[in-house]
Amino acid sequence: MYKSTRPTILSALRMVTRLFGRRLDTPITAAERLIKGALFDCQMCGNCVLSKTGMTCPMNCPKSIRNGPCGGVRSNGMCEVKPNMRCVWVDAWHGAANMQDGETIKDIEFAVDHNRVGQSSWLRLARDE
Structure with missing residues (x-):
């Protein structure tokens, strides 16, 4: 599942960052925290x-x-x-x-x-x- 969704997520984020620059960093980071936290108990170490x-x-x-x-x-x-x-x-x-x-x-x-x-x-x- 990871292998199949990773390219789509990265392509979408590349497009969003080209269009909006860093203006959507806060909501994107919040969504990442929510999704990865719920699915993988991710601690958002940034690494x-x-x-x-x-x-x-x-x-x-x-x-x-x-x-x-x-x-x-x-x-x-x-x-x-x-x-x-x-x-x-x-x-x-x-x-x-x-x-x-x-x-x-x-x-x-x-x-x-x-x-x-x-x-x-x-x-x-x-x-x-």
């Missing part, structure tokens, strides 16, 4: 890797680890820090295994750029920033 982590937001990890399990996964798949929470990275690896480009979960990610928190990743991609 989105949902497409690499099986549509699981790694920013939900209590340790904010962006490059795989922290080593604190319990034998039952639960989080070391929050024992009543399933490990985010267990879900990410399972989700990535079901995606066409699932191997991208192995790519090393840079630390979160905190200047981008709350910004739209969709707009950045549409503008090739």
Whole structure:
């Protein structure tokens, strides 16, 4: 589903940004927050890797680890820090295994750029920033 909707979303955003510049950034970002929050519990870090982590937001990890399990996964798949929470990275690896480009979960990610928190990743991609 992601592979089929991504080109349409980016094309639409490219057209909107060409026509309106940055005037619609606030409502577009609000829509992204609403949609990605509801579907993926996205934390809007502005450095989105949902497409690499099986549509699981790694920013939900209590340790904010962006490059795989922290080593604190319990034998039952639960989080070391929050024992009543399933490990985010267990879900990410399972989700990535079901995606066409699932191997991208192995790519090393840079630390979160905190200047981008709350910004739209969709707009950045549409503008090739």
